[in-house]
Amino acid sequence: MSWSFSTDPEFQEQLDWMAEFVRGEILPLETIWRELGPNGLREAMAPLQREVKSRGLWAAHLPPHLGGQGMGQIRLGLMHEILGTSPIAPLAFGNAAPDSGNSEILAMAGTPEQAERWLHPLLAGDLRSAFSMTEPDTAGSDPTQLRTRAVRDGEDWIIDGHKWFSSNGSIADFLIVMAVTDPDARPSQRASMFIVPRDTPGVEIVRDVPTMEHPWEQFGAYGGHAEILYEGVRVPADSLLGKEGEGFVLAQQRLGPGRIHHCMRWLGVARRAFDMMCERATYRSAHGSLLAEKQTVQNWIADSAAEMQAARLMTLHAAWVMDTQGARAAIVDVALIKFYGARVLHDVIDRALQVHGSLGYSSDLPLEQMYRFARAARIYDGPDEVHRQTVARRILQGYGPPADEVPTEHLPTRREEARERFVDLLDVLSAND
Ligand SMILES: Cc1cc2nc3c(=O)[nH]c(=O)nc-3n(C[C@H](O)[C@H](O)[C@H](O)COP(=O)(O)OP(=O)(O)OC[C@H]3O[C@@H](n4cnc5c(N)ncnc54)[C@H](O)[C@@H]3O)c2cc1C
Numbered sequence: 001m002s003w004s005f006s007t008d009p010e011f012q013e014q015l016d017w018m019a020e021f022v023r024g025e026i027l028p029l030e031t032i033w034r035e036l037g038p039n040g041l042r043e044a045m046a047p048l049q050r051e052v053k054s055r056g057l058w059a060a061h062l063p064p065h066l067g068g069q070g071m072g073q074i075r076l077g078l079m080h081e082i083l084g085t086s087p088i089a090p091l092a093f094g095n096a097a098p099d100s101g102n103s104e105i106l107a108m109a110g111t112p113e114q115a116e117r118w119l120h121p122l123l124a125g126d127l128r129s130a131f132s133m134t135e136p137d138t139a140g141s142d143p144t145q146l147r148t149r150a151v152r153d154g155e156d157w158i159i160d161g162h163k164w165f166s167s168n169g170s171i172a173d174f175l176i177v178m179a180v181t182d183p184d185a186r187p188s189q190r191a192s193m194f195i196v197p198r199d200t201p202g203v204e205i206v207r208d209v210p211t212m213e214h215p216w217e218q219f220g221a222y223g224g225h226a227e228i229l230y231e232g233v234r235v236p237a238d239s240l241l242g243k244e245g246e247g248f249v250l251a252q253q254r255l256g257p258g259r260i261h262h263c264m265r266w267l268g269v270a271r272r273a274f275d276m277m278c279e280r281a282t283y284r285s286a287h288g289s290l291l292a293e294k295q296t297v298q299n300w301i302a303d304s305a306a307e308m309q310a311a312r313l314m315t316l317h318a319a320w321v322m323d324t325q326g327a328r329a330a331i332v333d334v335a336l337i338k339f340y341g342a343r344v345l346h347d348v349i350d351r352a353l354q355v356h357g358s359l360g361y362s363s364d365l366p367l368e369q370m371y372r373f374a375r376a377a378r379i380y381d382g383p384d385e386v387h388r389q390t391v392a393r394r395i396l397q398g399y400g401p402p403a404d405e406v407p408t409e410h411l412p413t414r415r416e417e418a419r420e421r422f423v424d425l426l427d428v429l430s431a432n433d
Pocket of ligand 1: 098130131132133134135138139140141142164165166167225376379380381382383384385386389
């Protein structure tokens with residue numbers, strides 16, 4: 001039997017180094033990265049990326065033959081918990097979304113030529129990518145409704161469709177586009193993925209959609225969510241990523257580990273908000289005592305600690321299931337952490353913000369930004385409701401109606417059965433009365 005909650009001392013050393021590196025080198029950049037712009041940020045990141053590479057921590061999500069570390073999900077999860085503390089830390093480690101997920105798909109399904117042209121430069125940080133699946137006019141939570149079409153024309157494919165929320169689409173060099181290739185196939189086999197260079201004629205990046213996270217109009221910034229029109233976009237046959245009809249399978253394979261990484265990153269964010277909440281409680285005084293002495297604040301601290309611990313253990317457990325039994329076995333665990341982790345993230349930040357009063361609501365602290373970021377976690381990579389549905393459906397498969405619809409635990413029925421079974425014992429007892 002093995003059941004361990006410990007981290008190898010060697011890997012713990014790497015984690016300690018990462019935590020120090022993020023604190024010392026990345027958090028200072030965090031306050032000016034928007035001022036730097038995409039090119040300035042790239043320049044600032046270059047020496048940090050070199051240092052990460054020299055420690056053997058670059059692109060840790062990929063297998064060693066692709067320049068990664070082949071770490072497995074538990075180690076990756078622990079790493080993402082540290083990197084999640086800052087929105088720009090993953091950039092220094094070659095595993096920022098969506099490039100990390102896209103590189104995974106390319107590694108999984110790409111031909112050697114596609115790997116050479118797209119994956120290696122992506123890993124080297126020379127190219128940027130986006131994943132273009134969600135459409136404004138169909139429900140993203142039910143991708144079998146996708147309308148974007150790719151039609152074969154001789155040796156080429158022609159893509160027509162309207163997408164939005166393609167993260168980093170406006171700065172990407174190429175887009176991985178999900179399009180229906182066979183509308184008459186079974187729903188899960190209708191769509192395929194294509195690699196589309198952004199400068200292909202017919203690709204029109206309409207705008208970066210302003211969101212709660214970036215409420216101002218902007219175009220071409222890192223982290224923007226692009227609306228894109230694909231009009232008669234002609235790409236050669238070798239742009240197909242994986243096999244025809246494999247789009248959903250590949251998307252699922254991309255999303256499973258990605259959700260574990262998200263959840264661990266959220267814990268990094270939640271921990272930072274939690275630290276702010278605790279610090280504030282130690283010096284802010286109101287109505288005759290420190291906030292730390294108010295029972296409500298104590299409850300928030302205790303509840304947050306318990307919820308973060310629960311989310312962390314659940315997430316590491318999902319990672320363990322994925323490492324030891326494969327992605328299919330981890331479907332329920334991953335769905336559980338996706339909605340539970342998103343709620344913990346939101347609630348901890350919300351309490352931390354409340355404890356800071358107007359300072360928490362102001363942009364003088366990162367809490368309001370964290371709060372806006374946290375709200376999206378309940379939507380992307382599948383809304384809460386869909387993950388709850390997955391969990392409940394799978395759980396319900398283990399249940400069925402009881403005989404004659406009498407509940408299994410119905411006490412009078414059980415008592416009756418027990419009386420029959422133990423009739424001798426009951427007779428002896430009543431004879432002794
Ligand atoms: C910050 C951010 C980044 C994103 N990045 C990308 C990206 O890079 N690429 C990309 O392709 N997409 C991206 N998305 C899009 C995201 O994946 C979709 O928004 C998501 O899948 C939900 O789809 P939808 O917005 O169309 O909502 P809909 O599918 O219309 O769902 C709306 C609501 O309906 C309810 N609902 C849906 N299904 C059920 C159900 N079964 N039971 C009960 N209620 C239900 C839920 O409350 C849900 O929130 C991103 C989104 C955000 C917010």
